Amino acid sequence: LFALMYVSRRIDSKYKTDYYNRVMAFYRYVVEKDLSLSLAQTDMKGNRSLRPSEQEDPDMYVHIVKRDKNGIYVSGAKAHTTQSIASNEIVVIPTRNMTEADKDYAVAFAVPANTKGITMIARPLKETETTMDDSLSVIGRENIEVETITIFDNVFIPMERVFLNGEYDFAGLLAMMFPTFHRFTAISYRAAMADFLIGTGKLLASYNGVDDKSNIRRNLAVLISYKETLKATAIASSYSCTYDKQASLAIPDIIFTNVGKLFANENYTDVVKNIVDIAGGLVATMPSYEDFENSNEKTYLMKYLAGRKKEETMERVRLFQTLREFISSLGSLYLAGMIHAEGSIEASTMELCRSYDYSSSIDLAKFASGINDELEK
Amino acid sequence: LFALMYVSRRIDSKYKTDYYNRVMAFYRYVVEKDLSLSLAQTDMKGNRSLRPSEQEDPDMYVHIVKRDKNGIYVSGAKAHTTQSIASNEIVVIPTRNMTEADKDYAVAFAVPANTKGITMIARPLKETETTMDDSLSVIGRENIEVETITIFDNVFIPMERVFLNGEYDFAGLLAMMFPTFHRFTAISYRAAMADFLIGTGKLLASYNGVDDKSNIRRNLAVLISYKETLKATAIASSYSCTYDKQASLAIPDIIFTNVGKLFANENYTDVVKNIVDIAGGLVATMPSYEDFENSNEKTYLMKYLAGRKKEETMERVRLFQTLREFISSLGSLYLAGMIHAEGSIEASTMELCRSYDYSSSIDLAKFASGINDELEK
Amino acid sequence: LFALMYVSRRIDSKYKTDYYNRVMAFYRYVVEKDLSLSLAQTDMKGNRSLRPSEQEDPDMYVHIVKRDKNGIYVSGAKAHTTQSIASNEIVVIPTRNMTEADKDYAVAFAVPANTKGITMIARPLKETETTMDDSLSVIGRENIEVETITIFDNVFIPMERVFLNGEYDFAGLLAMMFPTFHRFTAISYRAAMADFLIGTGKLLASYNGVDDKSNIRRNLAVLISYKETLKATAIASSYSCTYDKQASLAIPDIIFTNVGKLFANENYTDVVKNIVDIAGGLVATMPSYEDFENSNEKTYLMKYLAGRKKEETMERVRLFQTLREFISSLGSLYLAGMIHAEGSIEASTMELCRSYDYSSSIDLAKFASGINDELEK
Amino acid sequence: LFALMYVSRRIDSKYKTDYYNRVMAFYRYVVEKDLSLSLAQTDMKGNRSLRPSEQEDPDMYVHIVKRDKNGIYVSGAKAHTTQSIASNEIVVIPTRNMTEADKDYAVAFAVPANTKGITMIARPLKETETTMDDSLSVIGRENIEVETITIFDNVFIPMERVFLNGEYDFAGLLAMMFPTFHRFTAISYRAAMADFLIGTGKLLASYNGVDDKSNIRRNLAVLISYKETLKATAIASSYSCTYDKQASLAIPDIIFTNVGKLFANENYTDVVKNIVDIAGGLVATMPSYEDFENSNEKTYLMKYLAGRKKEETMERVRLFQTLREFISSLGSLYLAGMIHAEGSIEASTMELCRSYDYSSSIDLAKFASGINDELEK
Numbered sequence A, B, C, D: 001l002f003a004l005m006y007v008s009r010r011i012d013s014k015y016k017t018d019y020y021n022r023v024m025a026f027y028r029y030v031v032e033k034d035l036s037l038s039l040a041q042t043d044m045k046g047n048r049s050l051r052p053s054e055q056e057d058p059d060m061y062v063h064i065v066k067r068d069k070n071g072i073y074v075s076g077a078k079a080h081t082t083q084s085i086a087s088n089e090i091v092v093i094p095t096r097n098m099t100e101a102d103k104d105y106a107v108a109f110a111v112p113a114n115t116k117g118i119t120m121i122a123r124p125l126k127e128t129e130t131t132m133d134d135s136l137s138v139i140g141r142e143n144i145e146v147e148t149i150t151i152f153d154n155v156f157i158p159m160e161r162v163f164l165n166g167e168y169d170f171a172g173l174l175a176m177m178f179p180t181f182h183r184f185t186a187i188s189y190r191a192a193m194a195d196f197l198i199g200t201g202k203l204l205a206s207y208n209g210v211d212d213k214s215n216i217r218r219n220l221a222v223l224i225s226y227k228e229t230l231k232a233t234a235i236a237s238s239y240s241c242t243y244d245k246q247a248s249l250a251i252p253d254i255i256f257t258n259v260g261k262l263f264a265n266e267n268y269t270d271v272v273k274n275i276v277d278i279a280g281g282l283v284a285t286m287p288s289y290e291d292f293e294n295s296n297e298k299t300y301l302m303k304y305l306a307g308r309k310k311e312e313t314m315e316r317v318r319l320f321q322t323l324r325e326f327i328s329s330l331g332s333l334y335l336a337g338m339i340h341a342e343g344s345i346e347a348s349t350m351e352l353c354r355s356y357d358y359s360s361s362i363d364l365a366k367f368a369s370g371i372n373d374e375l376e377k
């Protein structure tokens, strides 16, 4: 909601609107009632090379279909909204910048999840269920977030919950600011995931008796660097935050935030490669829980699945099984999440290049090449 | 079996043994009866920094426990043997080079899969089953290979099926030659997989209306390059094969084979990254088959899951579902397979650096730096 | 010239022109007189986001300024033409595909290098000279190719040397076919360069006593893979060539050629990283030839620059010096050459994605996802 | 010197020595007299797979050859000492950890650069000179740091300047702490370099009219990410510093520092690739200063070297020339510096893996896989 506070101030000051107060009222309401929120930003988008208003089916992006003095009516659908099933309120904001033609698509609001006209269709749980059945692993049981397609069929939104209503020139700013705040939470979640992998990698290599080999150290260094680089950009981003007077908010540094996000997106598959390299083939072929229930098979398995020391066998087995779930059952979820969450690589690259302030770099280049005799600063 | 033919000739000529004839007899037998084989090379290995004979539990590598005039008795276990459940005969060879102390571990033989004393424990089928249930995808249903841990408990092998029996100085050559031949088959399997991904990527991007964007082209170029580089190394490897007179065999070029294998190992996660990048978040959140059975939900889904054109919606849905299975349910299998099959990256790097003939490179370096005045050739 | 033969046949058959005979006549002339050629394809290009005919200055691409019955008059300039100074004839072809508006830019011809109106300005020789002075290294002395900017100021080209004269629809094909043939030569030159680096890397690591360390093997494997992958794509490309009946020519496979070229472009800096990693800091700080002339300093240097064995010291010194020249003095030349020669990465990616035949991949994807029940082939 | 303060406290407290006071006295002396220091840590090392005391020539690492009550006598040589020629005092510390056998190699001290018995041999200046001659570029003229081989031939060091004298168990800590502090300075120098490249890349792409193309944005994002990731790790490292009571010093966080350093080492060639990709072939073939002095050639050059706008031509030329010097003349220096300075990649990877505290990661892995029921913290 910080992004809404930040942007609403700016809209109000340009258009003499009253969004900031609406946002603050909603914010207080959420805090008081201890409500959970989900954020629906990403639209279905149809043909990605057309703008919202150019789509064959106008509902490909959520938009205003009718306005009356009490509120607005919206239709369309948002893709992959995390946790919407479990939350009380859905916050809807635009997914991208808009032009004048896309005016009706420049819309932001909050709405209770159980409002009439809202339908949610969840991603398949099969995979998660597979994991849940397995009594050995905790990871699947504890981490069940479910994404939905969230469909709006002529849903009424009362005026006091409308936070953007056609001011298309602010859609882009709002679309950009939301993830900026959001990425902080993302960092801690990702760091935890990396921690799981670092620990698993270190243990599996130790069980194999090879954790101090040069090649394994290279693998571990990739896992460690992934986590610590994310943490570093998060720290740098808060440390270099700017204070926004209008909204009384500290804004995390956009460049550090984006650099960290892009690093996370681009390097996650490298992390996967390195943990699989450490683990070896058993990450695919480790027998499952049931095989350990047959006592004859169990004896063989406990004998042959030993690594360095017999006593560690069961730990080794569980780590392999859990890593398999992580990579397999939860695989597409984590891969898509790490590569796409909060915007695809291309979108983030574009944003980074646009928001970067090149002036001091250009000064230095001109100075170094003798074009300018002095550095401006 | 070509590797056995090749190596047995060499052992025979050094030790006056009769392995080549045994191998050829077995080969004729297999061809006549049209038997299927599986190859058990990779041992359990326990502590990876100890040699076979140094392990706490001597059974960590398959080895000879007794010899009599009719044959040998072997114990130990082989990890991840592909297709052993479905095959008639198991061919066992050493997983690495051996020293004199590892003499009893220098053993190769063939044995019917249903021989007394052999137990096989399969990798979990849960994942594959998940896929099989899904009536939309073919990929899971058709590709069910199952790896097993194959345990030998004092199994008798009659002499005519024993192909290596303590000649430890040939264990390494055999261990290396087997995969060299094996990798040919691997190439075609991998190229098919890459083809599936190229087609899926091209179609998904087309449905999204973005298949000619610069960033998508970069993604597709990675997929195409993966496949075509593998194919190129395979072609170069047969083209540059050497003919072995002793065994009357064409031996694929070891360097090209290994370079192709390493390329496949090192770059597979990059392929995954690029296909996920093309696909977007729906690869994780696309609803599954059942959601399309409820007619109300189906109407919404068919409307909102459209890309460029309405008529393509169902194709788009199926491709996303199949790609999810590929990445998720079959994920750890493919990842481990692509990164480890036929030897880990470290093992292959070692092999490449050892088998490379540096002489002409060294000549050139010495000439270029003025150490030698002339190039030898 | 093969590209010209190939394309001229096609133009002739569409436009009833007589280019093929002109090309063949020129070809015979070159062979008879044993003339050397240079190829001028890349134009100056000015603003890269505008087409040739849209440029502020029309001379940014070489074009026809006047036509009479004896020939054409051309103006404009070609950038970085290799070896033009030393060659007898310059062959000029278009740098890209053209539209009708660019008609006058669709021009190809051959012209003697000393024709009136042609001016050549060479790239700076300072760097090469630096190397030439150093009596220890051969690499710089022997490899002096010089690129020029080649300027055409209203140069007359007699009709029998004109090979494209406004047939804009063939400019793209010609622009693409030329490098396809050219890249064969490029492969062998690049493989030689890689050989120099492999030999240097292997020797330097041996002198340091570390050539069998895991990390050094990884470095060497990168160098070896670079060379052997290039070679593999070259072999595959000739092996899969298609025979063109119209021009009686074997055409190398375009996909393998491009995949090899892109691999070379994308991975060259990785090669540099690995050789510098092997070499260590002395690649920058190794004293130069003159320091070895002062006998006092020489004694110290010979003592302290020893690696594994005293006798190898001078070899070690020379290899370091030569590698420094290679990376430094010749650095921008090799870097730009390896990354850009025969087309930038973006241009090659575009070409690869366009010329790739996706049909069998799409078939497979549709079959695997249950869209089609059968594979077409 | 902070590292010496930090370590000397620890030695004193174990061995009841008086090093801390010596260090502080030297520190005050340096500050008072405003002396410049250079740091000589890296030894010549000879055979890299042997320890210091195992070398054929004992002088391959600087060591104590004699001790008397007034001081010590040292021999040996240090490689690539930056700025030693221009500095007043040389600080010498061990390059690695030492065992008891290497006792005499566990030595640290400070000594005036002009002391009898010290000889310095500089790296070749040819390249730098090349650049200096070119009146257009500032970069070469202003950045002349010179590395030397610094030879010690039985040099006397008075006791009050000796900071380690055989306490071999502290050699490793000292060797590690020095670069930890040093890397802060390194960060700012590297960030400046990255700034030059960002500015140059942005300008060159603008002159070409392509700075907003997708592929160029990818290139720029690599340059920006390089700089900002370095900055982020530096910020995180100071932010997470620990305060050392013994020496009254803030110690930068070792993990963030090392992660930043490794990132810089591993990715520098990628930066080079991206700037060369942006620049195009002119980075190699841009004519030099002298060609612009001939008025005839100048007219042509000014016409044809224009990009988007005529007025920018001279700026474009200068940027290209400067970038060429940067990549070529200064090339091996920057490459070796970025890849090796303050320790090779292998050494840093080892250090990172050793100093990392795995406990919380291991906790999490055990919890997630059901081995432990609870998280320790």
Ligand SMILES: Cc1cc2nc3c(=O)[nH]c(=O)nc-3n(C[C@H](O)[C@H](O)[C@H](O)COP(=O)(O)OP(=O)(O)OC[C@H]3O[C@@H](n4cnc5c(N)ncnc54)[C@H](O)[C@@H]3O)c2cc1C
Binding pocket: A039, A040, A041, A042, A043, A044, A045, A048, A049, A079, A080, A081, A082, A083, A147, A333, A336, A337, A340, A341, A342, A343, A344, A345, A346, A347, B208, B210, B213, B215, B216, B277, B278, B279, B280, B281, B282, B284
């Ligand atoms: C696990 C998970 C959780 C998520 N949680 C949330 C959430 O809580 N709330 C929320 O709002 N969103 C959420 N998202 C959505 C996420 O932000 C999107 O996945 C991301 O923005 C990419 O959008 P997309 O999936 O529609 O992919 P697409 O936009 O379809 O992208 C697919 C590919 O096409 C390319 N592309 C698309 N358009 C263009 C174009 N015009 N030009 C060039 N290339 C183009 C992209 O770069 C990408 O490579 C979640 C996603 C995941 C995977």
Ligand SMILES: Cc1cc2nc3c(=O)[nH]c(=O)nc-3n(C[C@H](O)[C@H](O)[C@H](O)COP(=O)(O)OP(=O)(O)OC[C@H]3O[C@@H](n4cnc5c(N)ncnc54)[C@H](O)[C@@H]3O)c2cc1C
Binding pocket: A208, A210, A213, A215, A216, A277, A278, A279, A280, A281, A282, A284, B039, B040, B041, B042, B043, B044, B045, B048, B049, B079, B080, B081, B082, B083, B147, B333, B336, B337, B340, B341, B342, B343, B344, B345, B346, B347
């Ligand atoms: C899908 C699949 C199918 C397979 N099919 C077959 C088959 O049909 N027949 C068959 O025989 N095998 C098969 N394999 C096995 C395959 O060859 C092995 O997975 C591979 O050789 C790696 O061995 P590992 O799994 O035991 O891993 P490990 O050897 O345990 O390796 C794990 C990690 O430790 C490292 N490591 C291990 N030892 C050392 C050491 N001493 N020094 C430094 N680093 C070390 C490795 O480099 C790797 O990074 C299959 C594997 C898979 C995944």
Ligand SMILES: Cc1cc2nc3c(=O)[nH]c(=O)nc-3n(C[C@H](O)[C@H](O)[C@H](O)COP(=O)(O)OP(=O)(O)OC[C@H]3O[C@@H](n4cnc5c(N)ncnc54)[C@H](O)[C@@H]3O)c2cc1C
Binding pocket: C039, C040, C041, C042, C043, C044, C045, C048, C049, C079, C080, C081, C082, C083, C147, C333, C336, C337, C340, C341, C342, C343, C344, C345, C346, C347, D208, D210, D213, D215, D216, D277, D278, D279, D280, D281, D282, D284
């Ligand atoms: C050592 C060397 C030898 C050579 N020898 C020859 C030779 O003998 N004959 C010959 O004809 N040529 C030769 N070349 C030229 C070579 O083919 C070109 O360098 C190459 O095609 C790139 O063109 P450019 O240098 O003009 O770079 P540019 O085209 O300016 O490219 C610079 C950057 O801008 C990007 N870019 C340019 N236009 C666009 C656009 N419209 N959209 C998006 N991005 C764009 C490129 O992708 C690249 O990243 C040689 C080059 C070198 C370095």
Ligand SMILES: Cc1cc2nc3c(=O)[nH]c(=O)nc-3n(C[C@H](O)[C@H](O)[C@H](O)COP(=O)(O)OP(=O)(O)OC[C@H]3O[C@@H](n4cnc5c(N)ncnc54)[C@H](O)[C@@H]3O)c2cc1C
Binding pocket: C208, C210, C213, C215, C216, C277, C278, C279, C280, C281, C282, C284, D039, D040, D041, D042, D043, D044, D045, D048, D049, D079, D080, D081, D082, D083, D147, D333, D336, D337, D338, D340, D341, D342, D343, D344, D345, D346, D347
């Ligand atoms: C521009 C520049 C400035 C510098 N400034 C200073 C300075 O001011 N003061 C200072 O003290 N130093 C300085 N250095 C030195 C720098 O710290 C070293 O270059 C670095 O530590 C690597 O050492 P080396 O150059 O001897 O390479 P080497 O140690 O010879 O390394 C070469 C290769 O061999 C590998 N290798 C070496 N030993 C082993 C082993 N036992 N096992 C496995 N692999 C091994 C390395 O990983 C590397 O890949 C500078 C270096 C440069 C390039």
